[in-house]
Amino acid sequence: MAEVKLIxxxxxxxxxxxAAAQISPDGKRLSYLAPLDGVLNVFxxxxxxxxxxxxxxxxxRGIQSYLWAHDNRHLMYLRDKDGSENFRLYDVDLDTGIERDLTxxxxxxxxxxxxxxxxxxDVLIGLxxxxxxxxxxxxxxLTTGKLKKIVENPGFVGWVVDGDLKVRGAVGTTPDGGAVIFVRDDEASDWRPLLEVPPExxxxxxxxxxxxxxKxxxxxxxxxxxxGRLVEMDIASGAVEVIAVDPNYDIAGVIMHPxxxxxxxxxxxxxRLEYSIFDDSIRGDVEALQRLNAGELLINDRDHDDTTWLVAFxxxxxxxxxYRWDRVTKTATFLFDHRPQLNDYPLVPMEPFSFAARDGLTIHGYLSFPAEVERTNLPTVLVVHGGPWTRDGxxxxxxxxxxxxxGYLCVHVNFRGSSGYGKEFLNAGDHQWGAKMHNDLLDAINHLVGQGIVDSERVAIYGGSYGGYAALIGATFTPDVFKCAISMVGPSNLNTLIDSFPEYWKPMIAMWHKRVGQDRDFLWSRSPLSRVDDIRIPILIAQGENDPRVKRAESEQIVAAMKEHGIDHEYVMYENEGHGFVKPENRLDFYHRADRFLAKNLGGRVE
Incomplete structure (x- = not known):
């Protein structure tokens, strides 16, 4: 590895x-996020x-996302305090420079x-x-800044607005973990169910x-x-027309004419992400853009005339x-790289792989190999995605x-319960936290060990949120498999996790019970804290003090138990963070700790 430059x-x-480039609705101005005195702001x-x-x-904490108002004059963004996720809506008037807290x-x-x-x-928000x-x-x-309640919530968890900015659709939950999609003909009409969605x-x-x-x-x-298919449902008759379906994968995204x-x-x-274009008017644009660059095409923004697109690869x-894409002349103008310094360093590809789990289920994932080394007996870090009802890409x-x-092989695994592969694959993860979902991770490592790629004596497990839970499961349930573990904002006790959900998650508790479990003894049996005395490997745990999803107690209770048992561990709690680390000084502090921790336990390089 000596010849490979350390990044x-x-x-x-x-x-x-x-980052996050957009164009104004009239197509005349460019915006993006960039550091201002080290903090992300909108330019x-x-x-x-x-x-x-x-x-x-x-x-x-900086601005993480923003959007243009359709008046070409205001930019809007959400911001919370220290990771609380109690977001407020702000705007800035580009003519006067005045910023307002609208909520x-x-x-x-x-x-x-x-x-x-x-x-x-006009903007519709939920509070x-x-x-x-x-x-x-x-x-x-946006003209006056006036805020007015227009719909009182009778128990819904989501809203759907029509083209006339009328609230005519909603999503509710059912006691068995299912859902109901509701509609109404107009704002004076009663809500009625359009589609009853079973828990699965x-x-x-x-x-x-x-x-x-x-209609x-x-x-x-x-x-x-x-x-998951894309369909159009007639709200009067309930008749369904299938627009798009794939036999093996869910529809991931929809391109709708603005x-x-x-x-x-x-x-x-x-x-990888693949496009199916139905509208000939944009087919040539998409095909030309895909020829421009081998990366994943992302259509980030379209101006009001739909003559200018802002795309990313x-x-x-x-x-x-x-890039800025001119649909009239069919020309692309390069704007910028989000991290141009990366062009000076040796980056490696993500290589898709798949294997059969112990019960025969096909599991997919990605491998990122260290450069300039033989692909044999590699020290390895298994990175587990959060969610868990999402996927790595x-x-x-x-x-x-x-x-x-x-110097490590990085392994990403879309274990059962991950989304995108159809409901049978997703539902195969029900009640399988710490069980078959974890077995899929172990089977991935065993598959790669069997191919001679992974050194079974030098494997770490790392992740955030659900991935942090998986790392703790690795340390407590299967400590002989892993050399060390890193958990970021990972729950240690499934009972206290669910008990302490934020209030606005309470309407979705039935879904959690359906997916994860409800019996308290069962949940305890799948909790890392229940087997803390089985830990025989060093652990690094990182937590945000204000995390509203995985409370700080989730990390602190297992840290206290490790102290009591004299278990080797490192714990860092960031006082001004939530569910993940946003402030650059905290992010870099965490990654430097992880860098040193992995080097100590797996023998890789360190900055």
Missing amino acids: PLEVLLGQPER VGEAGTGSERPVTHDTN PVDDVQCRLIAHRKQFPN NKDNPQLHDVYHVD DAESTGPVGFTKDG GMYMQTSVDSNT DTRAIQGVTVYRD DDDSGPVKF WGLDPEAQWLANR
Whole structure:
């Protein structure tokens, strides 16, 4: 590895130079996130002039995402305090530079619901102000800043807004862990059920939006199918028209015309993201863009005239590249790399692989090999994704690059319970936390050991959230498999995890019981804390003090138990963080600790 340049953690995992590029609705201005005195803020300037300047001035956690209002004058963004996830909605007037807090209420979470081109000054949001478990719908007038409740929530967990900015759809939950999609003909009508979703379909079914005439609703649903299909349902008759389906994978994304609301195409995530285009008017654009770069094409933004697109290419072995695409001239203008310094370092590809689990189920994943070494007997880090009802994909993964650069094989596994592979695969994870879901991880390592790729004596397990739980399971249930473990915001006791969910998660408790379990003795038997005395490997645990999902007690109770048993461990708690680490100084501190921890236990390189 001596000939491979060491990549500094700051380059891989610090702040990007620029990110999240968008175009203004009129197509004339470019915006992006960039550090201002080390903190991410929004920059805006005339497109193609390099005149971008900061228009927000956050000095704390930075702005993680933002969007243009359709009036071309305001930018909106959500921001919380120290990771609490009690987000407030802010805006900045680009003409005056004035920033406003549009939801100045403490201990309340704001969710952005909808805004439409035809109503440029109007925004619909959800606030759990009157009932912490439920988000009522509020209207925000961007001209005056006035906030007004327009729909009181009778018990729904999600809302669907039609093209006229009317709240006409909703999602509710059922006591058995299922769901119901509701509709109403207009805002004066009563709600009625449109689709009853069984528990086995609830995680892979949901509304996409209304058709332009408001008479139909697009849905991604696995009802009457194994994979999640895109369908249009007539809200009067309930008749279903299938628009797109793949026999093996769920529909991953939908391309909808911003004005006609016609479906122009879909994406399916196999080993990589693949497009199916239905609308000939954009087929040439997508095909030309795919010829431009080998990375994953992401259509991030479209202006009001739909003549200018803002696209990005996510490449597994290079920085994310942003382009402006002119649909009239069919020309692309390169804007920037999000981390241009990465061009100076040796990055490695993500290689898809698959194997048969011990019960015959096919499991997919990705391997990132260290460069310039023989692919035999490698020290290995098994990185477990969070969720767990999500999946790992292909593209630039800074953690994979970090680990491969240090000399480790990085293994990502889409274990049963991961999404995207159909409901049978997802439902195979029900009640399998710490059991078959964990066995899939072990089977991945055994498969690679059997091929001579992995050194069975030098394997670490690492992850955040559910992945942190999996790391703790690895240390407690199967300590002989792993040399060490790293858990970031991982739950240690499934009973206290569920007991301490934030109020706005309480309506979804039935889904958790269906997916994870309800009996307290059963949940305890699948909790790492129940076997803490079996730990025989060193553990690094990192936690955010204000995490609303996995409370700090989840880390502290297992740390206390390890202290009592004299178990080798390192614990770091970041006082101004939540479910994951946002502030760059905290992120880098964590990764430096992990860098040293892995080098000590697996023998890799360290910065």
